[in-house]
Amino acid sequence: MASQFLPRAVFPTLDSLPRSYFLGHHKAGLSKMKTMLNTIDLIIECRDYRVPLTSRNPLFEASLAGRQRLIVYTKKDLGSHHKKADLKREQIITQWHAPSPVLFSDHKERRDVRRVLEFAREFADRTMSLTGLRLMIVGMPNVGKSSLLNALRMQGVGKGKAAFTGAQPGVTRKIATGVRIIESSEQSEGVFLVDTPGVFIPYVPDAEAMLKLALCGNIKDNIISPTTQADYLLYHMNLQSPDLYAEYHPPTNEVMDLLGAVAVKTGRLQKGGTPDAESSALWMIQRWRTGNFGRFLLDKVTEDAFEMAKLEETNQAPSFHQAKKADKELRRARSRGRNMDVS
Numbered sequence: 018m019a020s021q022f023l024p025r026a027v028f029p030t031l032d033s034l035p036r037s038y039f040l041g042h043h044k045a046g047l048s049k050m051k052t053m054l055n056t057i058d059l060i061i062e063c064r065d066y067r068v069p070l071t072s073r074n075p076l077f078e079a080s081l082a083g084r085q086r087l088i089v090y091t092k093k094d095l096g097s098h099h100k101k102a103d104l105k106r107e108q109i110i111t112q113w114h115a116p117s118p119v120l121f122s123d124h125k126e127r128r129d130v131r132r133v134l135e136f137a138r139e140f141a142d143r144t145m146s147l148t149g150l151r152l153m154i155v156g157m158p159n160v161g162k163s164s165l166l167n168a169l170r171m172q173g174v175g176k177g178k179a180a181f182t183g184a185q186p187g188v189t190r191k192i193a194t195g196v197r198i199i200e201s202s203e204q205s206e207g208v209f210l211v212d213t214p215g216v217f218i219p220y221v222p223d224a225e226a227m228l229k230l231a232l233c234g235n236i237k238d239n240i241i242s243p244t245t246q247a248d249y250l251l252y253h254m255n256l257q258s259p260d261l262y263a264e265y266h267p268p269t270n271e272v273m274d275l276l277g278a279v280a281v282k283t284g285r286l287q288k289g290g291t292p293d294a295e296s297s298a299l300w301m302i303q304r305w306r307t308g309n310f311g312r313f314l315l316d317k318v319t320e321d322a323f324e325m326a327k328l329e330e331t332n333q334a335p336s337f338h339q340a341k342k343a344d345k346e347l348r349r350a351r352s353r354g355r356n357m358d359v360s
């Protein structure tokens with residue numbers, strides 16, 4: 018009888034992974050956001066549905082504190098199957114943030130976009146500002162801010178794209194002028210939404226969190242080796258079901274075996290017919306990011322998970338200075354060829 022496949026219960030800790038991706042335009046964007054706060058009536062903070070704990074950026078808590086905020090979990094279509102368990106999970110996430118309002122969105126789903134618009138409309142009606150309401154959309158790089166803005170504008174005022182979007186982070190580099198998403202009415206001059214550049218966490222103490230953010234596309238694909246990301250994806254796919262990759266390989270914990278099979282099946286071969294592991298890894302990652310290798314979360318959602326994560330963050334949080342120093346040391350060590358990551 019064939020032995021039963023056992024997925025890895027934990028992913029090995031990769032201490033050598035970079036933990037920072039805090040770029041110049043992130044810092045500049047955040048400073049500018051702070052100076053604009055007194056002209057903003059409501060913040061829409063976007064987080065990724067697949068990583069509801071990990072895509073929270075503590076910088077926003079510190080910098081935008083005291084402002085009214087709507088939290089929108091984007092890319093719902095990549096994590097939800099619209100089943101009972103998904104609704105239960107969404108209830109738990111909503112409770113994490115009480116009393117702040119929370120919505121879940123797929124930018125292509127009219128109903129989800131309408132809910133965000135309705136929230137903005139009601140907020141505008143309550144505020145009764147004669148000069149119009151100004152909203153600012155913030156969040157990690159590539160979380161879907163500009164896509165949501167475009168969807169809100171299309172549905173709200175029937176106008177096309179106002180912001181560029183793209184599959185890699187860093188498409189929006191500067192804070193734009195507000196775009197109208199709701200027409201003026203008797204009560205107000207309408208609602209305007211200001212797009213902002215994505216801002217990454219200055220230092221991510223947990224290597225696994227960095228892998229999650231890489232897989233979700235919050236950092237560029239060349240920061241962490243694609244084969245390491247694919248290995249982490251394989252770890253999660255195995256926890257869901259090895260059937261997710263059944264057309265390529267039988268259940269396995271060996272990423273190179275799977276990548277070899279993917280390379281052969283998709284024609285990703287180098288000279289002499291050797292499998293191109295890196296390009297196969299990138300292909301796998303892209304496929305998952307478009308919902309074609311399983312739709313699932315990388316964070317575990319439980320009632321107390323949010324409080325626990327915040328507590329851990331307080332215990333772990335190094336200062337900005339420490340974070341920068343640690344990252345510099347790491348980069349130096351990597352360039353000397355020590356502490357290479359597993360791939």
Ligand SMILES: Nc1nc2c(ncn2[C@@H]2O[C@H](COP(=O)(O)OP(=O)(O)OP(=O)(O)O)[C@@H](O)[C@H]2O)c(=O)[nH]1
Pocket residue numbers: 091092093094095122123124125156157158159160161162163164165181182183184185186187188189190213214215216307
């Ligand atoms: N499946 C799915 N993809 C989405 C959704 N929202 C955005 N995306 C995709 O995610 C990628 C990033 O979207 P953007 O809107 O450019 O993200 P951003 O947050 O503005 O990115 P930065 O400019 O880096 O800050 C694009 O490829 C979008 O098509 C969503 O709800 N579902």
